Amino acid sequence: MGIVFGKIGVECAAHDVLRQLGPNLQLRRYHPSVLVETPCVGINGKENGDAFRRLAKYIGVFGDPKNEGKQSIAMTAPVVNSTTGEKIAMTAPVINATSAQGSKEGEQV
Template identity: 45%
Template sequence: MATEEPAYEVVREGPVFELRRYQPQVLAETEVQGRFDKVRGKAFGILADYIFGNNQAAEKIAMTAPVTQRPAASDDDQAGTRIEMTAPVTQRPAQTDGDSFIISFVMPERFTLETVPRPNDPRVTHREEPVNDRAYGATRGSG
């Protein structure tokens, strides 16, 4: 069974990558503190628990690609530029102090901010990622 991916247009192609512009997406997010290599599993577990049914509707939500990481805050205008890695994981450049990250799961396209199941865990929040003028890289074949 294929993993659902958000709609995108290919802006540019290279021999082993694509630059993509994604359509708006509803995200489920959680923030974690610490070195990313030490806390990414914790963040993934919090979000996985949410999509496995720990939400007010007790609804299981299909896993989608990509999963994203971004700094929790940054003064740098370029921070937050998403650089996709192999699917389903994407990554944003680390915050300057490098100790606070927001990990996001893209919700299936059928959900809006109004219809996505509300989490039981207050560490999980939702937001809409609007389309913007930035293009994001993806390794060819990564989805």
């Protein structure tokens, strides 16, 4: 990775360009790769930092890689973050305004 005239170069996963489809569009075949993921309880602050450090240790950013093969793994783009929805109970009362049938405000219909 490097910076040239304000542009940040990002290491991408190894790939072959099968076809150039336009000035900024390529059809690519990616080489076999390793996918690493870790849970993250929160999306900001300490939890996010802890998750990043777990991944960084695994791939060997801070020294000896903490993975089964003890091999460094390149950190390449893209990095994907995903979140799942969370169900919450609807606990507030629902208040209905006066309807055409004449029910009163606050009256359950």
